[in-house]
Amino acid sequence: MTIDRTTSPPTSVGWLxxxxxxxxxxxxxxxxxxxxxxxxxxxxQIYVLGRTPPQSRGVLGQFFPWLVTSEWLHYxxxxxxxxxxxxxxxxxxxxxxxxxxxxxxxxFWHHIEHLLLFIQAQTATPFFGKAVPTSIxxxxxxxxxLHLFYNTVVFLPMVVAVYFHLRxxxxxxxxxxxxxxxxxxxxxxx
Amino acid sequence: MTDTDGQRATGRRVTASRLALLAxxxxxxAVGAPALLxxxxxxxxxxxxxxxxxxxxxxxxxxxxxxxxxxxxxxxVHVTVADANGxxxxxxxxxxxxxxxxxxxxxxxPGAYLVVYHLLLDDGRSISGTSRFxxxxxxxxxxxxxxxxxxxxxxxxxxHVPPPDPLNxxxxxxxAVLILALLALLFSRPKxxx
Numbered sequence: 001m002t003i004d005r006t007t008s009p010p011t012s013v014g015w016l017x018x019x020x021x022x023x024x025x026x027x028x029x030x031x032x033x034x035x036x037x038x039x040x041x042x043x044x045q046i047y048v049l050g051r052t053p054p055q056s057r058g059v060l061g062q063f064f065p066w067l068v069t070s071e072w073l074h075y076x077x078x079x080x081x082x083x084x085x086x087x088x089x090x091x092x093x094x095x096x097x098x099x100x101x102x103x104x105x106x107x108f109w110h111h112i113e114h115l116l117l118f119i120q121a122q123t124a125t126p127f128f129g130k131a132v133p134t135s136i137x138x139x140x141x142x143x144x145x146l147h148l149f150y151n152t153v154v155f156l157p158m159v160v161a162v163y164f165h166l167r168x169x170x171x172x173x174x175x176x177x178x179x180x181x182x183x184x185x186x187x188x189x190x
Numbered sequence: 191m192t193d194t195d196g197q198r199a200t201g202r203r204v205t206a207s208r209l210a211l212l213a214x215x216x217x218x219x220a221v222g223a224p225a226l227l228x229x230x231x232x233x234x235x236x237x238x239x240x241x242x243x244x245x246x247x248x249x250x251x252x253x254x255x256x257x258x259x260x261x262x263x264x265x266x267v268h269v270t271v272a273d274a275n276g277x278x279x280x281x282x283x284x285x286x287x288x289x290x291x292x293x294x295x296x297x298x299x300p301g302a303y304l305v306v307y308h309l310l311l312d313d314g315r316s317i318s319g320t321s322r323f324x325x326x327x328x329x330x331x332x333x334x335x336x337x338x339x340x341x342x343x344x345x346x347x348x349x350h351v352p353p354p355d356p357l358n359x360x361x362x363x364x365x366a367v368l369i370l371a372l373l374a375l376l377f378s379r380p381k382x383x384x
Contacts, residue, residue, distance in 0.1 A: 029376065036369050043362045148361045152368075159368045162375055 017091035021178030025091070028084045029162070032155070035077055039151065071121040071133070074147075078114035081154065082107045091180070092165050094172035099161035103154050110150040113137060234260040234309070234317050237289075241323040248329045250279065250298040254305050256291045258317070266310035269293040274302045300325045 016024050038058040045056035085104040092100045113135035120126050120133035128134050164172070168181050240255040241247055254271055269291060271280040277298075284293040284307075291307065301324065308318040 026376075029372065033369065033372070036365060040362065040366060040369070043358075047359070047362075148358060148365075152361045152365050155365060155368050159372050159375070162372060166375055 016087060017089075018177050019179065021088065021091035022180045024088055025162075025165075025180060028088060031077075031080060031084070032158070035151075036155070039148070071118050075114045075118040078107070078111045082111040085158075091178045092161060093175040093177075094164065094168065096161045096164035096168070096172070099157045099164065103157040103161060106150070106157070107154045110154060113150070234258050234262055234311060234315070236307075236317070236319055236321075239305070239321045243321045244323065246324045246326050246329045248325070248327055250295055250303070250325050253292050253294045254280070255293075256305075256307055256321075258289045258291070258309075260289070262286065262289045262291075262309070263312040264309045265312050266308075267291055268306075268308040270306045271295055272304055272306075273298055274304075279303070298325065300327055 038060060041058045042056045042061075045051045045058075049056075082104070085100065085107055089097065089100055089104060116127065116135050117133045126133050128139060165180055168176060173181055235258065236256060237259045238257045240257075241251055254269065256269065264286060267284050267286050269280060269284040270278060271293065272278045279296045279298040281294045281296045284291050291309070303323050303325065305321040305323070306318075307320075308316065310316045
């Protein structure tokens with residue numbers, strides 16, 4: 001089966017979701033993986049090395065301890081995530097688009113939670129009658145679990161979306177407007 | 191450009207992209223390895239105290255010994271031992287030898303005694319705490335101990351890191367699997383399926 005790629009782009013998208021989608025997605029994945037590397041390093045330091053949480057500052061925190069407790073950092077990452085998921089969404093088609101939007105929806109709420117924490121931290125005004133900045137879900141769950149939970153449930157659909165994006169079926173490849181999928185593997189018309 | 195040229199160009203881009211990813215992870219490992227492998231200085235905590243906490247002795251000991259965990263590099267060491275009336279029985283400045291602080295005691299009356307210690311470490315951290323013992327002539331045996339012949343120090347502790355929470359462990363494991371899956375996705379791209 002061959003695909004006529006000259007007729008495939010169904011819609012017009014900007015550079016970010018077209019020719020530049022592969023680069024932008026790689027950069028975005030770099031940020032996501034670097035963030036996870038930090039969290040897994042912290043987990044290793046606590047669970048394997050037996051350090052106390054204040055001593056377990058990941059990689060960046062090893063050199064810049066203030067980063068770990070910075071609400072700017074946490075909110076900044078949440079913001080980067082929600083913006084990245086939003087601006088790169090049009091490059092995804094078919095099943096990949098569905099999973100990507102699921103990740104975006106969850107991250108949007110996660111971002112709202114971080115925004116609440118950020119406002120409380122910056123104004124030194126804890127909400128909900130608490131002594132420290134508290135998000136809505138934190139009223140029920142402790143923070144570490146909450147943060148880890150959100151990051152994981154956002155990451156899961158994101159990975160599925162990337163899977164379908166980089167491994168589209170032929171119908172999805174026909175709709176694709178970016179060069180992320182391995183087009184070299186696609187039979188081309190003679 | 192022919193199709194073959196196009197495929198070669200695409201292949202070169204894929205190779206360059208994979209090399210860039212590989213370089214990233216090599217760099218990440220190089221930067222992260224010290225954080226993973228370099229042991230941070232162990233926290234200084236009280237490991238044992240002699241006389242043991244809340245022990246009842248027949249006579250006041252000649253000294254009090256405090257043994258600490260970790261690298262005890264202290265710029266200031268303070269130890270005070272006082273009886274129930276607030277009368278200080280510690281004599282002279284405490285001596286730091288290795289990870290053990292020893293303070294000589296004067297003679298004292300039967301009753302309760304409070305040991306208060308404070309160490310200001312070279313890195314700016316401080317550690318302080320208290321321990322208690324009592325003297326009762328009716329207590330069994332008990333030759334007053336000294337730092338040299340003291341009974342084995344009683345381990346006082348310490349597992350400050352809570353056991354890993356099952357949910358946190360599960361989420362971390364799931365994340366690790368997802369990360370490996372994502373890396374596999376980025377490095378390996380099979381042919382398009384129907």
